[in-house]
Each structure stands twice: as structure tokens, then as C-alpha cells.
Amino acid sequence: MSEEFKVEIVNPEKSFLVKDDVSEVVVPAFEGEMGILKDHISIISFLKPGIIKILSKSGDENYYVEDGIVEFKNNNLSILTSTIFNLADMDKSKQQDLLKQAEEEANKTDINDQSKYLADQKVEVLKTLN
């Protein structure tokens, strides 16, 4: 029996990625990283800034996301996100740009605790990419 399931990543502009030979996906869920394997129970959760790891036969892929929702049902994983970048395409300057933006956001004083937490997360994740 195959241990593979389907993953679909959509952003508002288009369907970003569709893969049906995925063996494991690790998503940065709001309450901590979450690994999803085949036959996981149906779940809905949302994401904090972090790295999505997709492990599949045709190779592993890493994506940086800033927010989003995951829905897993009947061995279909849908990830809805508004900001996503493939780490393979991410170069130094782009990463620095994002980091600068995130730091600016994190240093704002007029934001609430949750946005502050998310912005801090962003900074942290982007720094680890160095």
C-alpha cells in the first residue's frame, strides 16, 4: 500500500502547487510544528510564519510562509496562504528585504500582542535562513 497523499497549496492569485506523491508534510501550525502523514485525522488549523517541508519521492521541497490555513481531509491536504516563497528561489537580497520588513513590523509599538508575536516569529524564522 502506498503511503502517499495529495497536497495542494493555493494562494489568492493562483493554485501555487499540486503534488500527489507526498509522503510527509511538516507545517508550522500555530501551536507548534505539525507533521502530517497519510490517514491523518481530518483537521483544520492555521499557520504562523515558518517553513513548510514537503517530503516526496520526487524530492523534498521547502517553502517559507507567513500565514495561512491548513485543512486535511480524506488524504487531501489543502494549504491556503497569502504569502509563500520557495526556499530554492529565495536569494540573499530577497531574504534581507523580507527580514527588514518583518523587523520594522516587530518594532512597531501600536500593534496588539498577537501581531507582535507573529512579527517576532517572522524575524526569527527569517534569521535562521541565513
Place this chain on the structure above:
Amino acid sequence: MASLDDLKKRIASVKSTQKITKAMKMVAAAKLRRAQESAEKGRPYSEKMNNVILNLSNGISDKENAPKLLSGTGQEKTHLCVVMTSDRGLCGGFNSNIIKKAKSYFARILDEGKELKIITVGSKGNDQLKRVYGDKIIENISFKESKNANYFDADKVGKMVIEKFVAGEFDVCTIFYNQFKNVITQIPQAQQIIPLNNEGEENSSEESYEFEPDEDEILSNLLPKNISTQIFKAMLENSASEQGSRMSAMDNATRNAGEMVDKLTIEYNRSRQAAITKELIEIISGAESL
């Protein structure tokens, strides 16, 4: 009858107008393809988003304390209408169709004695509405600088709507836009986004989800995003509709100009012939009288 010179000038002017409309039609056709593509590509996101929210709202345990964005404020006194139009004209009935739809809705709201607030997106809608409903317009947004509809712009509108909702400035929010069906048909739509209208959409799957963290928290995170998503969807549909509408309007204009040129050319030739005949008669009768 107009003189030969006048006719010549008119023919030339109609011809140059025809050139412009023809060029606009071509540009619209090229843009339409892109806009249509992105409208179609954007659909999965908003559909999935709707699905998730539907599943969530069915699974929510405490309906009384559900987030206000979902259940509403419990009253329907103040209506906010977001009227989305284009920034540019010459696109046939595109803008007037939205405005017509919106105006009939406004009239109904005001008849019922409710309060009305309007946000216009796109300068054409603002131009048409400010004459009658000028005092009701609280905000006017235009994205003239952005070439294509993008999520960032939609998010700005969405955040503004939510801010106003949280501040208690309105109870019900409806967006007006044109849904793209095909090049000749665009359907003006009024879609209520706050509170979310899920009636008639029964969830077929009985499957229960696990939520992490709990439903309420996910919902309160998701609903604001959904507002932006719905607005973005409306923007995409609108831009496809605008180009489609412009294309068929410009096609008509080009054809009409062609007909006009034909008509004027016939008239021109007739009067030229008449002038020649007249001159001949004059010469002949002059020769005869000698």
C-alpha cells in the same frame, strides 16, 4: 447639403476615431485574456476558504458567542455598501450596471428607514454616485497606480472594512461588483459579506474535524481573511468583466464607425457628381447661347 470639404473632414475624423476604438478593442482583448486567467486561477482559493469556514461554522459549539463577523451584531440598522467599479471609462455598460444595481439597493435601504454608508472603490463609481448620494459616501478608494488587481490592495480594503465594523460603524456589509460570465455577459452582483451568509448551503459531509487550536480561535483568525479574500475575488471578477465589456463596446463602436464612413463616402461621391453635372450643364448651356 454639407459642402465637399466638410464631408471630407468628417470622413477623416470618423476614420481616426475608428482607428482609436479598434486599437482599444485589441488592447482590451489582450488584457481580457490575462484578467480572465487570473480570475479563474483565483477561484480555488476563495472556494476553499468558503468551504473551511462552512465546516468551521457548522462545528462551532457555542452559537451565541460566535464571532460577530459571522453572526452579525444582532441588528440591521446601518448598512455599509462597498461599490466596486473601474477607474477608466469607455467600457460600455460596465459601470452603469453596477451603479444601477447599487442604487436600487440603496433606495430599498433608505425606504426601510435604515442608515446607509457607502465606500466606493474605483473613481467611476464615485463620479456617478456622488451626485445623488454624496453625503453618504464615507470613503473613496482608487487603485489607479496598480496595473492588475492584487491581493495587497484587496487586503487594504478588507482591513478598512473590518476596522469600521469593530468600531461599530455598521451592522451589515454588502459588496457590489460584476461577475464575469463571458465576454458579452457580465452579471452585476450584490454579495453580503458581513454577517456571513451561509443560508442554503448545507454542509453535505458529516465528517467531524479536529481543530487546533479551538474553533473560535481559528474562526476569529480566518474571518477577517475571508473578507479580504471575497473582496479580492470581486476585484478579479471585476477586472475581467471590465475588459470584456470594453472589448465588446469598442467592437460595436468600430463597426458603427465603419458604417458611418460608408454612408458619408456615398454622400460625398453623390455631391461630387452633382457638382460635376452642374458644371457641365453650365458649360453646355453657355456654349448653346453663343
